[in-house]
Amino acid sequence: MSEGAGGKFQQKDYTPEVDELLPQATALSQAGKLQEALDKLFALEKQSRNGSDLRSTTRLVKAIMELEYNARDLAQLNTSINILSKKHGQLKGAIQDMVELAMSWLDEIKQRDGIEKWLELVETLRTVTEGKLFLETPRARVTLSLARHHEALHRNPKSGSPPPRDSLITASDLLSDLQVETYSSMERVEKTEFILEQMRLLLEVARLKDAEGKNAGKGEKGALNDGEPEWVKLRVQSRKVNEQFLKESANEAIKLQFYDMMVQYGLRHHAYLDVAKYYYKVWETPSIKGDVNGKGKTALEHIVYYVALSPHDNEQSDMMHRLFANPALEKLEVQYNLIKSFTTDELMRWPGIVDVFGPFLRKTDVFTNDKHWEDLHARVIEHNVRVIAKYYTRITLARLTTLLDLTPQQAEETLCRLVVAGTVWARVDRPAGIVNFRNKRGAEDVMNDWSSDMQKLLGLVEKTWMSVNAAQAAQARIKA
The missing domain is CATH 1.10.10.10 (Winged helix-like DNA-binding domain superfamily/Winged helix DNA-binding domain)
Structure with missing residues (x-):
């Protein structure tokens, strides 16, 4: 006897009975006697399940589903999936194969039978997979499809659908409920992609709520309807990403997507030194660093700008001096001279800075932002105070x-x-x-x-x- 799922030993091989019944059930279904065919299949499924015959049970439950699907009786299909998954002593392998087979039909059902039938099957699969560790990965994938459906409603609302705002929040909440970092059955790349998708939706919701708070005159941090809770969740999710894993050459696209979102998080909280570090991670990427006149140049320029915008401390000073010593910076005349001014113990008179650097910097995407320009002025003043304190008693x-x-x-x-x-x-x-x-x-x-x-x-x-x-x-x- 072979050992079946859950440590149960197979008591009998029902292969001959299954081989005999399946053609009969197919013939009955084609003759319009679907229920009679299902009754026979359900009866034999009970016997094979009680006998712990995994292979025969799997063949039978899949046959039941296929007959219902081919007959386009999707309501009966949803019912059967629910019933079969809850049967006493149902074998895990049979449930896994049922879920995988139903998932393979989702795209076709959406195109052929409409979104309502698709949603019914999705909800059935989410119900069946809930709380089952051996189905955590299929549940995550089905939930991701449902989240993308709600996000699509946010971008293209339809009559009868919830308000766009609610659709986006629903999509984010659906994915945020998944603790994919604990899933042992999910590949590391897919797990990281899920976390990035969670972060992306949190970012969208945070921006939406920030805009609402600003329009309502409550844009200050801590307002009831601003996006600060989502920003906090975004930071928490980001800590689940292994940055060493991102350094692998095969994960370059994932790495760039991750640091793009982290840059947006840092800018929202005016954490300029963190933003400079994120751009440095991007610049270190081989394909970016090799593009010396394109993305590599842009990334290096942004490192300079955000290091200069960062308040002075030991870490900022160290990063600025290491950046100034980097030969790659010498190719960027304006940025090189800007860092040189900050690393030299000489006064930086603001009118002179405006005359020398202003015409160029104010055209960049960083310093078109008036807040960044004001912060640069503050950094110049702070530099001058430190220089004065060094030379004057x-x-x-x-x-x-x-x-x-x-x-x-x-x-x-x-x-x-x-x-x-x-x-x-x-x-x-x-x-x-x-x-x-x-x-x-x-x-x-x-x-x-x-x-x-x-x-x-x-x-x-x-x-x-x-x-x-x-x-x-x-x-x-x-x-x-």
């Missing part, structure tokens, strides 16, 4: 205002913001109108510095004395 507020090309109030607000962020240390004496960039040191600190300076001085004196002695000895030998 004390400076008058009036002089600081002049160097920063700001009003006194703007200069003080910028300085305070950088102090709070820990970028520079400063104290403002308002009555005297003086900014101190050096903290008062205690007696111990002064003595430590004095001791260090004296050691350096004595070291120089000793080195000089040794050099003089060596010169005198050399002269003595010459005279001798």
Whole structure:
């Protein structure tokens, strides 16, 4: 005896009975006696199922479905799928083959019998596969088809269909319910594609709700009808994607799709350094990097722009200096000079930046956005404050205002913001109108510095004395 599904041993081989019955059932169906044929098939299916004959049970359930499908009795087909899948002791292999056979008919049913019949079969398959681990992959695929149907209704609404907004949200909710990252039966590529599809629909819904919030005057983060919950879900989904897997050459298209969505997420939250990193990942892709005058150039330009837009910290500074040292950047004159300005400890006067870089940058897709242009101005001011703090111990507020090309109030607000962020240390004496960039040191600190300076001085004196002695000895030998 062979072992059947679920660890049951086959008790009897019903192959001869099945071979004899199938032609009879087909003949009865063609003669218009479909129900009589089904009754005979159901009776033998019960025997083979109880006998754990997987092969015979599978042949019988598929025969039942095929007779109903060929007779175009789709209502009976849906009923049979439900009944057969719930039969006591039904074999998993038989259920899997039933679901796969029904799924193979979906496209034909949609074209031949209409969308309503297609939806009925889809819902039947989703009901049958719900909660069954061995059917998790077919359920995901059927749900994906249903989600795409609702998304199509969003783009092309039909009479009697839900509002376009509801259709898009339904599509997103359907896919978001699938925890495909836990599916062991699904291939890694397909699993990643599902996650990207979930992310794409979340992105669409987030944009839709953001637009609604903006139109309603509630575009601020946290508004009741904005898309922040979807943006959060998008971030969560993105963490399920293995970025090492994306580095494989066969997954390049998936990689570019993933980072495109991550760029949009980063821009929505003004996370410029993250956006620069995402563009760097794109630029590292062989096909992109090799296109030096096309996509590769565009990606490198965007890395420069978003690094420059990022607030200063150790990570941003490190990335900017590594980018400046990259030979590929030297081919981009404007971008190279922009990064050079930020990596050089010299003042960047904003009027000069506007004159030199403005005509070019304001035509790019990044800096046509007024918010990005304002943020670039803020980064230039912050750079100038750091340079001033490096070269000045004390400076008058009036002089600081002049160097920063700001009003006194703007200069003080910028300085305070950088102090709070820990970028520079400063104290403002308002009555005297003086900014101190050096903290008062205690007696111990002064003595430590004095001791260090004296050691350096004595070291120089000793080195000089040794050099003089060596010169005198050399002269003595010459005279001798």
